[in-house]
Amino acid sequence: MVMKNARCCMFCVLFFLCFSIHLNLSEGDDSITANQSLSGSLNQTIVSAGQTFELGFFTRGNFSRYYVGIWYKNVIQQAIVWVANREKPISDINSAELKILDGNLVLVVKSQDPIWSTNVSSTNSNSLVATLNDDGNLVLRDGSEPRSSEGFWQSFDHPADTLLPGAKIAYDKRTKAKQLLISWKNSEDPAPGLFSLELDPNGSQYQYIIKWNRTRQYWTSGAWNGHNFSLVPEMTRNSIFNFSYVDNINEAYLTYSLYNPESISKLVINVSGQIKLTSWWQGAEDWNSAWSQPRLQCEVYGYCGAFGTCNQNSSPYCSCLRGFKPKFENDWNLRDYSGGCVREIVLPQCGNGSTSTGKKDKFLQNPQVSLPVNSQTVIAGSAGE
Numbered sequence: 499m500v501m502k503n504a505r506c507c508m509f510c511v512l513f514f515l516c517f518s519i520h521l522n523l524s525e526g527d528d529s530i531t532a533n534q535s536l537s538g539s540l541n542q543t544i545v546s547a548g549q550t551f552e553l554g555f556f557t558r559g560n561f562s563r564y565y566v567g568i569w570y571k572n573v574i575q576q577a578i579v580w581v582a583n584r585e586k587p588i589s590d591i592n593s594a595e596l597k598i599l600d601g602n603l604v605l606v607v608k609s610q611d612p613i614w615s616t617n618v619s620s621t622n623s624n625s626l627v628a629t630l631n632d633d634g635n636l637v638l639r640d641g642s643e644p645r646s647s648e649g650f651w652q653s654f655d656h657p658a659d660t661l662l663p664g665a666k667i668a669y670d671k672r673t674k675a676k677q678l679l680i681s682w683k684n685s686e687d688p689a690p691g692l693f694s695l696e697l698d699p700n701g702s703q704y705q706y707i708i709k710w711n712r713t714r715q716y717w718t719s720g721a722w723n724g725h726n727f728s729l730v731p732e733m734t735r736n737s738i739f740n741f742s743y744v745d746n747i748n749e750a751y752l753t754y755s756l757y758n759p760e761s762i763s764k765l766v767i768n769v770s771g772q773i774k775l776t777s778w779w780q781g782a783e784d785w786n787s788a789w790s791q792p793r794l795q796c797e798v799y800g801y802c803g804a805f806g807t808c809n810q811n812s813s814p815y816c817s818c819l820r821g822f823k824p825k826f827e828n829d830w831n832l833r834d835y836s837g838g839c840v841r842e843i844v845l846p847q848c849g850n851g852s853t854s855t856g857k858k859d860k861f862l863q864n865p866q867v868s869l870p871v872n873s874q875t876v877i878a879g880s881a882g883e
Contacts, residue, residue: 530598530628531641538564538594545571548632550762551579555591559686559832563587566596566605566614567688568634568653570762573778575785579634579660579764580653583614584688603628603638603651616651626650634662658688661754661765666744668751669697669704677751679767684834692800692836693771697750704750708773708791716771716799717792732789738777739763739788769833771798799871803838807867820862 528547536542536554543554552571556578557564566582583605588594593608601623605614616638627641639649654665659681661667668677681691698707703721710716720728722743727733733741738761741754756763756777763777764785772792776785792798795815796808802816803825809815816830818839824830826837845859863881 528630530596530603532598532624532626535595535597536566538588538596539592544630546630546632546634550632551630551634553630553636555588555594557591558688561686562589563687564589564591564594565688568630568636570634570764570778572780573762574783577764577785578688579658579662580636581658581688584658584682584690586613588613598623598626598628601626618651633664635665659691659767663755663763664753666751666753667695667697667706668749669699670749671699672748674699679773681767681771682769684769684829684832686832691769691834693767693769693798695767695773697752699750704745706752708767708771710771710799714799716797719791730789730791736788739775770795771801800836802835805839805841806835807864819864 528544530536530544536544538555541555543552545552549571551568553568554566555564556567556569556576565584565587567578568580569576569578582596588605588607590607594605594613595607596603596605598604599606602616602618603626604612604616606612618638625641626638628636628638629645630636631645634653636653637645637647637649638651639645639647643649654662655677657665657667657677657679659679661679666677667679669675676696679695681693683689683691692711694709694712695706696709698705698718705721705727706719707715708717719730722728722745725734726741727743733739738756738758739754740757741752743752744750754763754765758779761777761779763775765773765775767773772790772795774790775788777788778785794810795801796810802808805819805822806816807819809817814830814833814835816835818824821842822839823842824835824837825840826834829835829837
């Protein structure tokens with residue numbers, strides 16, 4: 499009888515311990531605390547309180563490159579909206595860990611070498627909490643502060659290629675600092691690509707611009723007219739999105755929200771150099787496009803690279819001029835055409851001076867094609883000449 503009671507007591511203790519552990523994990527499933535971490539080997543994640551966003555490790559394609567990112571949880575086609583270590587991928591997922599260390603949220607590998615860090619000065623690590631909010635914002639704060647606090651660091655201040663509702667692309671008038679959306683390198687590599695969106699403080703009327711290689715501007719939104727940016731009238735031609743532009747003594751920025759709380763949305767500068775505003779609602783099979791800028795893909799500067807042509811009516815848009823081939827075939831398969839095209843054969847005369855074929859080099863007419871920016875012209879007497 500004593501043995502039976504002892505076994506029952508032991509079972510009760512074990513059950514209580516297991517139940518307690520389960521409670522602790524459930525209470526922290528949207529946060530990383532000082533004594534918890536995310537393990538890459540266990541493919542652990544945290545999920546926002548409303549089950550809208552998820553943070554964890556991910557990879558793309560067949561590459562052994564892993565990243566920490568945030569994505570919409572309940573969307574069929576996984577949409578990555580933020581990436582921590584986009585410039586430093588992890589090669590060994592089994593040794594990766596995201597945890598709070600020395601007052602920061604840090605991504606480390608087994609050797610404890612930091613791959614990525616929030617890099618802020620904060621209080622004692624033991625009191626810190628990194629919480630994934632239901633708006634998709636990851637906030638590092640003191641555990642005693644309310645969840646609504648901005649904390650020491652937040653992912654909304656360090657966007658990747660995506661602007662979520664409630665976030666902003668700002669220009670700080672005090673520090674002259676800009677927040678940029680920067681495209682992925684290609685469809686499988688979140689490293690910073692060629693295209694960026696920023697708020698341009700040129701003159702008294704600010705406007706958003708898209709740049710190629712952070713230098714060449716090829717699109718502008720126009721100035722804000724009180725309802726929308728002048729060259730983007732589509733902003734007010736819908737019943738889904740509510741845009742707001744703020745311009746005060748400290749900063750200027752654009753933000754937006756959704757009229758329907760059951761919908762989700764993202765504004766992305768994609769690998770093709772366009773910004774696209776899309777939405778998703780329960781039961782949909784794909785993202786619904788509201789608008790994109792520039793409106794035509796072929797208006798994107800340098801989209802098809804050197805010796806490439808862009809045709810708005812073809813798929814894909816890019817092709818090489820006759821006698822040329824893609825310089826980087828794999829990149830073209832990943833929708834990165836920036837490497838352009840190279841000659842399939844060396845020109846007999848222009849290339850190496852050889853005339854062994856007996857053929858002369860000549861120009862090939864390419865009608866109905868617009869010339870590129872900064873094109874050069876040579877006058878000729880006739881087409882044959």
